[in-house]
Amino acid sequence: MRMFGLSSVLLISMSLLFGCSANEQSPKKDTKSKETAAPAADLEDVTKAYREFAIGEISQFVKATEEFTDAVKSGNIEKAKELYPTARMYYERSEPIAEVFGDLDPKIDAREGDVPEEEWTGYHRIEKGLWEENTTKGYEEYADQLLKDTKLLRAKVETVEVTPDVLITGAVDLLNEVSTSKVTGEEDRYSHTDLYDFAANVQGAEKIYELLQSDLAKKDQALSEKIGEHFNQVNQLLEKHKKDGKYILYTELKRPEIKELSQAIDALAEPLSQLGIVMEG
Amino acid sequence: MSDSSKKPDKEPTFLDKQVTRRNVLKYTGIGSLGALLGASSLGGVFAMTNQAPSKTGKADKNEIIPFYGEHQAGIITEAQNNVYFVSMDVITTKKEEVRLLFKEWTEAVALMTAGNPVGEPSTNHYMPPKDTGEVMGLSPANLTITFGVGPSLFVLEGKDRFGLKHKQPKELVDLPKFPFDSLEKEWTGGDLCVQACADDPQVAFHAVRNLVRIARGKATIRWAQEGFQRSKQSDPKQETPRNLFGFKDGIVNPDVKNNQEMDKGIWVQPDDGPNWLEGGSYLIVRRIQMYIEVWDRSTLKDQEETFGRYRESGAPLGQKLEMDPVNLELKDQSGKLMIPENAHVRLAKGDGKQVILRRPYSYTNGMDAKTGSFDAGLLFICFQREPSKQFIPMQQRLAKMDKLNEYTVHKGSAIFACLPGTSLGGFIGETLF
Numbered sequence: 001m002r003m004f005g006l007s008s009v010l011l012i013s014m015s016l017l018f019g020c021s022a023n024e025q026s027p028k029k030d031t032k033s034k035e036t037a038a039p040a041a042d043l044e045d046v047t048k049a050y051r052e053f054a055i056g057e058i059s060q061f062v063k064a065t066e067e068f069t070d071a072v073k074s075g076n077i078e079k080a081k082e083l084y085p086t087a088r089m090y091y092e093r094s095e096p097i098a099e100v101f102g103d104l105d106p107k108i109d110a111r112e113g114d115v116p117e118e119e120w121t122g123y124h125r126i127e128k129g130l131w132e133e134n135t136t137k138g139y140e141e142y143a144d145q146l147l148k149d150t151k152l153l154r155a156k157v158e159t160v161e162v163t164p165d166v167l168i169t170g171a172v173d174l175l176n177e178v179s180t181s182k183v184t185g186e187e188d189r190y191s192h193t194d195l196y197d198f199a200a201n202v203q204g205a206e207k208i209y210e211l212l213q214s215d216l217a218k219k220d221q222a223l224s225e226k227i228g229e230h231f232n233q234v235n236q237l238l239e240k241h242k243k244d245g246k247y248i249l250y251t252e253l254k255r256p257e258i259k260e261l262s263q264a265i266d267a268l269a270e271p272l273s274q275l276g277i278v279m280e281g
Numbered sequence: 282m283s284d285s286s287k288k289p290d291k292e293p294t295f296l297d298k299q300v301t302r303r304n305v306l307k308y309t310g311i312g313s314l315g316a317l318l319g320a321s322s323l324g325g326v327f328a329m330t331n332q333a334p335s336k337t338g339k340a341d342k343n344e345i346i347p348f349y350g351e352h353q354a355g356i357i358t359e360a361q362n363n364v365y366f367v368s369m370d371v372i373t374t375k376k377e378e379v380r381l382l383f384k385e386w387t388e389a390v391a392l393m394t395a396g397n398p399v400g401e402p403s404t405n406h407y408m409p410p411k412d413t414g415e416v417m418g419l420s421p422a423n424l425t426i427t428f429g430v431g432p433s434l435f436v437l438e439g440k441d442r443f444g445l446k447h448k449q450p451k452e453l454v455d456l457p458k459f460p461f462d463s464l465e466k467e468w469t470g471g472d473l474c475v476q477a478c479a480d481d482p483q484v485a486f487h488a489v490r491n492l493v494r495i496a497r498g499k500a501t502i503r504w505a506q507e508g509f510q511r512s513k514q515s516d517p518k519q520e521t522p523r524n525l526f527g528f529k530d531g532i533v534n535p536d537v538k539n540n541q542e543m544d545k546g547i548w549v550q551p552d553d554g555p556n557w558l559e560g561g562s563y564l565i566v567r568r569i570q571m572y573i574e575v576w577d578r579s580t581l582k583d584q585e586e587t588f589g590r591y592r593e594s595g596a597p598l599g600q601k602l603e604m605d606p607v608n609l610e611l612k613d614q615s616g617k618l619m620i621p622e623n624a625h626v627r628l629a630k631g632d633g634k635q636v637i638l639r640r641p642y643s644y645t646n647g648m649d650a651k652t653g654s655f656d657a658g659l660l661f662i663c664f665q666r667e668p669s670k671q672f673i674p675m676q677q678r679l680a681k682m683d684k685l686n687e688y689t690v691h692k693g694s695a696i697f698a699c700l701p702g703t704s705l706g707g708f709i710g711e712t713l714f
């Protein structure tokens with residue numbers, strides 16, 4: 001009995017061996033060629049559309065930053081506080097592109113302690129002034145610098161080449177940002193407006209999903225639907241934390257609510273991490 | 282006649298197995314094509330087939346606990362060195378999704394317990410690997426996974442959430458509050474449980490991690506606790522393990538090799554009600570913090586009277602050997618009971634009619650941030666056929682007057698019905714969903 005079982009297994013193993021050695025090799029080669037060769041033709045439209053989206057967001061970011069820095073420079077604390085969370089959203093939405101410039105990102109978005117104190121500039125520096133010290137005095141220079149850096153970003157972004165894997169890794173990276181700094185309340189540690197950044201990261205990821213949706217559905221309809229469902233769930237959850245059209249403060253969230261948000265992101269990011277399936281031939 | 286002896290052996294044979302490419306490679310003991318080509322004759326291949334079905338190459342060490350069977354593994358399995366226990370909340374609202382989850386889980390567990398990754402290595406570099414990878418090259422380390430379902434899977438806040446209410450066993454209800462319970466919400470309850478045991482902490486964690494990953498979007502972790510015993514390699518004589526109070530723990534336990542005893546006290550029987558649980562068992566877990574600093578400054582006499590046993594030998598007070606049956610009547614010359622009225626073993630034993638299968642692990646969670654003392658204790662896990670006649674009356678006695686309570690506090694608690702086992706082609710939970 002045992003002998004029979006084994007020998008039949010053996011026979012099958014032999015035929016499988018010869019039958020599948022070709023298969024065994026080909027997908028590997030395939031990936032290799034994908035890695036080096038130009039993106040599949042049908043994703044070109046997608047990357048182009050994404051590039052336009054990101055540039056659009058960064059243009060808006062410049063505008064919003066200008067209003068914000070104007071308020072800082074004119075000493076209008078209330079106005080500056082009001083503009084702070086929404087201005088940042090453009091940046092957070094387009095992070096896969098905006099962050100490409102390793103020199104500018106810290107200048108615009110570094111948090112206290114990320115860089116040496118004397119080099120610390122940007123949004124969070126001014127955030128600290130506004131909320132901790134309740135002042136704009138002494139922050140005018142930072143405001144000028146911030147606007148300059150944002151404009152530079154806008155100019156540089158024209159040069160970015162958007163490849164499909166920028167999208168694929170970018171989508172998950174946006175959610176990883178949420179998991180590691182937004183959900184922990186570490187992003188906006190003085191203003192506690194983390195939920196704005198949170199929402200913007202999710203929107204940025206959702207945009208990528210929307211652009212890839214039809215290609216994805218062709219490969220795996222169920223996966224595409226599942227991702228869509230989980231975006232809905234996260235968005236509904238975020239909606240729950242709005243009061244009078246504004247997100248509540250991170251510090252107003254209860255612990256189980258934070259956990260719920262965090263786990264909803266995990267639930268979304270897991271299927272979203274399968275986006276790479278669109279790269280298969 | 283025990284029920285288990287009537288059932289056909291569900292152990293799969295080679296012929297029952299679906300032959301996939303992976304299985305073929307697995308069962309011929311060959312991890313690479315080169316190895317097969319290198320086998321110069323049929324005889325050579327045959328010789329290789331005698332190796333255990335593991336890709337890890339640790340075939341001769343036989344560190345595989347069979348996954349398929351009438352009962353789930355990890356209950357009467359000899360306790361492995363490590364546990365990773367998670368309680369989970371189901372977040373999906375669809376019963377079908379829960380069913381699918383158990384199917385996917387079963388598949389993954391069948392693979393992992395045999396030492397295989399949960400998925401083929403991917404050739405698409407733009408996707409994350411299916412298996413998380415930290416056990417590559419390791420032995421399966423006697424990994425077992427045990428799944429259970431909690432009362433809240435059936436009814437949550439009065440709601441029959443999955444249309445399963447009519448299947449809820451009368452024994453599967455939240456435990457009553459016991460005197461001096463200090464339960465914390467973050468260590469209590471759960472819709473599902475996953476108990477992963479292995480002789481290696483990394484193997485146990487890998488299993489849980491991959492199962493939790495598979496569950497994303499359907500279920501989330503509610504609480505998690507890892508635990509350990511002394512490792513077998515540091516105890517060549519394989520003596521009874523000691524808990525963090527330094528006492529041998531696990532001396533008195535039903536004999537897991539005795540089917541009749543198991544059917545009587547541990548496995549849910551055909552007439553016990555819900556038939557979906559036949560061959561399963563109720564798991565009760567208590568996360569009990571032990572004040573080890575306080576314990577360490579109590580006298581040896583106090584310590585021994587707390588349990589009713591000698592620390593060094595493990596023998597019952599007034600007796601000689603660890604395995605001597607506990608004699609609760611023994612008195613010293615002055616007529617005082619050798620094992621005091623409030624000693625743990627006296628109260629736990631009671632009249633000896635209630636028996637549970639204890640499978641506890643020690644835990645340490647670093648420092649208790651509030652007090653600066655250790656957060657250490659016992660992840661008390663036990664199995665039984667009828668909690669209302671076994672754990673509950675026992676714990677009621679203990680909670681009321683156990684001397685051990687001076688040194689311990691119950692912080693977490695949960696009850697789960699561990700599903701029966703399954704055979705190849707089936708899945709854990711097939712009888713329920």
Ligand code: HEM
Pocket residue numbers: 524526528529530531532533534567569570571588590607625626629630637658659661672675676679685689
């Ligand atoms: C931190 C908590 C606990 C510690 C440190 C502990 C420790 C011990 C020790 C050292 C023994 C004696 C050796 C042995 O027979 O294994 C024992 C026996 C026993 N314990 Fe516990 N235990 C704890 C909690 C519990 C709980 C919550 C229960 C059940 C409600 C329980 C039930 C038993 C039983 C049934 C026995 C065997 C009694 C006999 O028939 O001799 N224990 N325990």
